[in-house]
Amino acid sequence: MGSGAATKTVPLRLPDGTEVEVPRFLYYVLKGYGYITTKRFEGVADDNYVDIYIENPSNSGRLVYCVLLGVTGLGNGYVDVYRGVSVTTTGTTAIIMKMNKNGKDPVKKVEYGGTYDISGAEKTYEGLLPGGTKNNAIGDAISLGESALLFEGDNYLIRITNKSGTANDFSFKSVWWEDNIRKVF
Numbered sequence: 001m002g003s004g005a006a007t008k009t010v011p012l013r014l015p016d017g018t019e020v021e022v023p024r025f026l027y028y029v030l031k032g033y034g035y036i037t038t039k040r041f042e043g044v045a046d047d048n049y050v051d052i053y054i055e056n057p058s059n060s061g062r063l064v065y066c067v068l069l070g071v072t073g074l075g076n077g078y079v080d081v082y083r084g085v086s087v088t089t090t091g092t093t094a095i096i097m098k099m100n101k102n103g104k105d106p107v108k109k110v111e112y113g114g115t116y117d118i119s120g121a122e123k124t125y126e127g128l129l130p131g132g133t134k135n136n137a138i139g140d141a142i143s144l145g146e147s148a149l150l151f152e153g154d155n156y157l158i159r160i161t162n163k164s165g166t167a168n169d170f171s172f173k174s175v176w177w178e179d180n181i182r183k184v185f
Contacts, residue, residue, distance in 0.1 A: 024177075025067060025175075025177060028177035028178075028179070029099040029100050029103075029177070030100065031100075031103075032098070032100045032102060032103030032104045033103060033104060033106075033177050033178045033179065034098070034099035034100060034103065034175075034176075034177045035096050035097065035098060035099060035103075035106045035108070035175070035176055035177070035178070036096070036097050036099060036173070036174070036175045036176075037094045037095060037096045037097065037110045037173070037174050038094075038095075038171060038172065038173045038174075039052065039094050039095075039110075039112055039171065039172045040169065040170075040171040041112075041160070041169065041170045041171065041172075042169050043167045043168075043169065044160070044162045044167060044168055044169070044170055045162065045167050046162050046163070046164060046165055046166055046167065046168075047161070047162065047163070048161070048162055049159050049160060049161040049162070050112065050113075050159075050160050050170065051091075051112060051113075051114070051116055051157055051158070051159050051160075052094070052110065052111075052112050052157070052158040052160075052172045053085070053087065053091060053109070053110070053111050053112070053114060053116060053155065053156075053157050053158075054066075054108060054109065054110050054150070054155065054156050054157075054158070054174065055108070055109040055150075055154070055155035055156075056107060056108055056109075056150035056151065056152055056153065056154050056155075057107060057109065057152070057153070058152050058153040059152060060107035060152050060181075061107070061152075061180060061181055062107045062152075062178040062179060062180060062181055063149060063150070063151060063152075063178065063179050063180075063181045064107070064108045064149070064150035064154075064176055064177075064178050065147060065148075065149060065176055065177050065178070065179070066147060066148040066149070066150065066174060066175070066176045067147055067175045067176055067177070068147075068173065068174065068175040068176075069081075069148065069158065069172075069173075069174050070172070070173045070174075071129055071158070071160055071170065071171070071172055071173075072129075072170065072171045072173070073129045073131045073160070073162075073164075073168060073169070073170040073171075074131055074164075074168050074169045074170070075131040075162060075163075075164025075165075075166065075168030075169075075170075076128070076129060076130060076131045076162075076163045076164045076165075077128075077129035077131065077160055077161055077162050077163050077164065077168075077170060078126070078127070078128065078129065078159075078160070078161040078163055079125070079126075079127040079128070079129050079158065079159070079160055079161075080123060080125065080126055080127075080158075080159045080161070081123070081124050081125035081156055081157070081158050081159075082118045082121035082122065082123055082124065082156065082157040082159070083121060083122045083124050083154070083155070083156055084120065084121045084122055084155065085116045085117060085118050085120075085121040085155060085156075085157045086116065086117040086120065086121075087114060087115075087116055087117075088114070088115040088116060088117050089114050089115035090111065090114050091111040091112050091113035091114025091115075092111060092112055092113045092114075093109070093110070093111050094110040094111060094112060096108075096110060104178075106176075106178060107178060108150065108176060108178065110174060112172075116157050118157060118159075121157065124156075129160070129170075131164060131168070151181075152181065158172060160172070
């Protein structure tokens, strides 16, 4: 999936038969397959981390197009991403908002607070989250890439480690759409 894939246009036929060009993400929102999830982690102790686990389950029948994976913090942090982790203890399911309230339920799973084994996983990203320290905390955001594909059975773990020298708040955001995998390939 190339650069700007979410903003490329696709034809959409309106109920009256008129065909218009709309951005790809809007097309999937209108079709009921656009989603967003966010999670705020308050008071993460210094040198502690929080994990966000995302997965496209095996045999889901859909391909997941992650348009945005983003992390924001009020303090400095490290962000690491792992592919192919094992879930030891299931976490809390994150709230997922359908961008079209009448849309389909997503297949992508997003959870936090579980226990995850990264020993056999591939580290795919290492980043710094700038945010200042103590009274100079200004906060910033990083994007973990413009887009990513999650095929059936794929999973990722996003680990945010607080390195600010004091407890701080961090948040995660993911925006995606899903499509029937048999249509795509």
